[in-house]
Amino acid sequence: MRLTKIVLVALFCSWAGLQAQSTQLGGYVKFFAHPNLNKPYPFDRLGSRIQLKLQGPFAPRASFFAALDFNFEETQVTGGFDEPRSKGMAVYPVEAYVDLFFSKLDLRLGKQFIFWGKTDWINPTDNINPWDYVNIAAEIEDYRIPVTAAKADLYLGKFDLEAVWVPRFQPHKIPLHLPDSINGLPVIHQPTAYPANELGNSQFGFRLLSSFSAIDFSLSYFHGFDQNPTIYWSFQPRERTFSTLITYKPYQVFGADFVTTRGKFAFKGEGAYFLTEDRDGRNIFIKNPYLQYVLGIDYNATNSLTLNGQFIQTIRFKYDREYEISQREAWHMPTDNIPEQFVNSISLRGQYQVSDFVNVQVISVVNLKDYDYFLLPILNYSYSDGVNIYAGATLFEGPSRSTFGRNKAYSRAFVEVKYSF
Numbered sequence: 001m002r003l004t005k006i007v008l009v010a011l012f013c014s015w016a017g018l019q020a021q022s023t024q025l026g027g028y029v030k031f032f033a034h035p036n037l038n039k040p041y042p043f044d045r046l047g048s049r050i051q052l053k054l055q056g057p058f059a060p061r062a063s064f065f066a067a068l069d070f071n072f073e074e075t076q077v078t079g080g081f082d083e084p085r086s087k088g089m090a091v092y093p094v095e096a097y098v099d100l101f102f103s104k105l106d107l108r109l110g111k112q113f114i115f116w117g118k119t120d121w122i123n124p125t126d127n128i129n130p131w132d133y134v135n136i137a138a139e140i141e142d143y144r145i146p147v148t149a150a151k152a153d154l155y156l157g158k159f160d161l162e163a164v165w166v167p168r169f170q171p172h173k174i175p176l177h178l179p180d181s182i183n184g185l186p187v188i189h190q191p192t193a194y195p196a197n198e199l200g201n202s203q204f205g206f207r208l209l210s211s212f213s214a215i216d217f218s219l220s221y222f223h224g225f226d227q228n229p230t231i232y233w234s235f236q237p238r239e240r241t242f243s244t245l246i247t248y249k250p251y252q253v254f255g256a257d258f259v260t261t262r263g264k265f266a267f268k269g270e271g272a273y274f275l276t277e278d279r280d281g282r283n284i285f286i287k288n289p290y291l292q293y294v295l296g297i298d299y300n301a302t303n304s305l306t307l308n309g310q311f312i313q314t315i316r317f318k319y320d321r322e323y324e325i326s327q328r329e330a331w332h333m334p335t336d337n338i339p340e341q342f343v344n345s346i347s348l349r350g351q352y353q354v355s356d357f358v359n360v361q362v363i364s365v366v367n368l369k370d371y372d373y374f375l376l377p378i379l380n381y382s383y384s385d386g387v388n389i390y391a392g393a394t395l396f397e398g399p400s401r402s403t404f405g406r407n408k409a410y411s412r413a414f415v416e417v418k419y420s421f
Contacts, residue, residue, distance in 0.1 A: 023056035027067070028420040034137070037393065037411040044412050045135070047073035051094065061101045067094040094141055106153040111146050114164055116207060116220060117270050118257040119294040120349055121363055122312050124272035125220050125255030128164060128205065130227045132173040133407075137414050138378050138390040145170060159210045166203040169195045171248055172227040177406050178244055182334065186241050193247040195225055205253075217258040225250050226276070232285050235332040242332070249286055251276045266298035281318030284327045288316045296347075308349040312365075316341050337401050344368040357382045365404075372398020372405045390416040 027050065034045035049072070055065040069092055076088035097110030117123030129144050136143040147166050154161040171194070180187055195201045203224030210217060225248045232245040255272035271293030278286040296310030319341045328335045345368060351361045359380045366373040378392040393413040398405030 022058075023054060025052070025054055026421060027052040028418050030416055030418040032137075032414065032416045034412045034414045036409075037395070037413060038409055043075055044410075045073060045414075046075050047071065047088070063099045063101075064097070065099070066096040068092075068096075069094050095146055104155045108151045111148050112151065113140075113144060113146050114149060114151055115144075116205075116218075116255070116257075118216070118218075118259045118268050119270040119296050119310060120268075120308050121347055121365065122294050122310065122345075124270055124292040124294065125207075125218075125222075125253065125257060127222050127224065127227070127253055127272075128166060128203075130170050130172045134173055134175060134410060136376065136394045138380070138392060138416060145173070159208055162207040162209065164205045164207075166224065167199070168197055169201060169203060169225050169248065170227070171225075171229065174228065175407060175410060176229065176231075176246070178231070179334070182242055182332070188241055188243040190243055190245040192229075193245060195248055195250075201225070215258055215260040218256065220253075220255040220257075220272075222253040222255070223250075224253075226274075226287070230286055233331055233333045249277055251287075264300045266300075267296075268298070269293065269295045279318075281320065282323075284324055284331070288319045290317060291315045294347075304353040306351045308347075310347045312345040312347065314343040340369065367398070367403055370399050370402035370405065372396075372402035374404050386420045388418045388420070390414070390418070 030049045030051075032045060032047060032049070033043065036042050036044050050070040051067055052070075053065070053067045055063065057063045069090070071090045071092070073088045073090075093111055095111050095113065097108050097112045100107040100109070114128045115123075115126055116128065117126040128149070129147055132143045132145055147170055148168060149164055149166045151165075152163045154163070178187065178189060203222070205220060205222035205224070207218050207220040227248070229246045230249045232247065234243050234245075235241075236243065252275040253272050254275070255270070257268070257270035259266060259268040261267075271291065273289070273291050274287070275289050276287045277283070278288050281288045292312070292314045294310050294312050296308060299307045301307060316339070321338060321341060324338050325335050328338065345365060347363070347365045349361070349363045351359070353359050361378045361380075363376040363378075364373055373396075375395040375397070376392065378390060381389040381391075383389055391414070393411070395411050396404045396407040397411075398408075400406060400408075
């Protein structure tokens with residue numbers, strides 16, 4: 001592994017030297033400190049990062065882009081005298097792709113971000129790049145995970161057709177709260193069963209984009225795996241133990257979105273129907289087919305102030321909550337976290353440009369049943385050319401068994417100082 005990293009860095013630097021006349025070399029240096037907001041307030045993350053960006057043409061109809069991170073985290077070092085100096089050091093590509101341009105077709109091949117949808121923060125159609133829910137901070141590369149993919153954009157007059165192929169599945173990085181015992185009986189957690197890394201498990205999707213009467217819209221289809229885990233429970237009466245198995249199930253997603261502007265207002269919406277394997281709603285471990293949609297309004301109050309409000313609803317089909325409870329009881333499973341058929345939430349976002357150098361943004365999501373919430377305030381101070389200071393927090397609050405409340409242990413503040421070159 002160490003040899004692979006050395007070779008990767010050497011190739012990166014060699015290419016930069018050979019292509020110096022036509023290649024742009026940039027990047028940033030960042031210091032970051034993320035203290036946890038729960039006693040005794042440990043540092044969840046503490047370290048520094050250097051990112052090198054390299055981009056430029058290498059043929060008349062081709063270009064490349066690569067971003068390579070050298071990331072050192074002090075929190076991964078225990079402090080032992082016999083510890084290797086490289087412990088806590090990671091070298092990895094954030095993005096690395098090639099663009100090919102034709103008269104009516106663009107191709108992007110490699111590790112990349114692919115975002116679908118038009119609403120804010122909650123995007124039912126955006127199912128290609130996983131989230132890192134543990135490391136939400138100021139910059140998108142910290143909480144979204146790039147995937148190795150092939151993306152094609154075909155331009156057909158009034159319509160654009162986007163096709164995506166993702167050969168390897170990657171799940172969300174999401175904290176799980178599985179008990180080690182139930183009613184005094186031990187719970188054995190089996191190794192996670194990921195989809196096999198084979199061609200038959202490739203994911204793919206299509207999106208058709210167009211506009212009509214000042215309304216931009218798209219229709220999409222995605223065939224892949226749910227990036228959230230499915231948890232199977234079992235009870236062994238002889239051994240008097242429980243066991244769990246985490247796996248990831250396939251589904252199909254049929255989506256649509258739109259956005260239109262009227263004066264200072266922008267109206268947007270997005271929705272998707274998720275066709276899961278539990279077609280008749282009788283498997284208590286697999287999600288029922290469900291619909292999730294978002295309706296929102298942006299209000300550009302002034303040149304400095306933008307406000308956004310959204311309503312989010314999830315509807316489960318062929319869903320009988322009493323049946324779910326009875327089946328879980330029969331399987332000796334916990335029954336204190338069974339969802340409702342209709343789940344309603346709201347999200348709010350405000351962004352204010354205090355001055356030429358200071359920008360403040362606040363994002364929040366609130367579930368209307370338990371009134372648990374997620375809050376992300378971010379302050380960005382442009383200290384000087386190339387130097388930015390970020391300060392903020394990711395806050396989870398609510399009842400202990402609610403969606404956000406059970407993640408309270410992951411509430412943290414963050415301070416980051418970044419110099420871009």
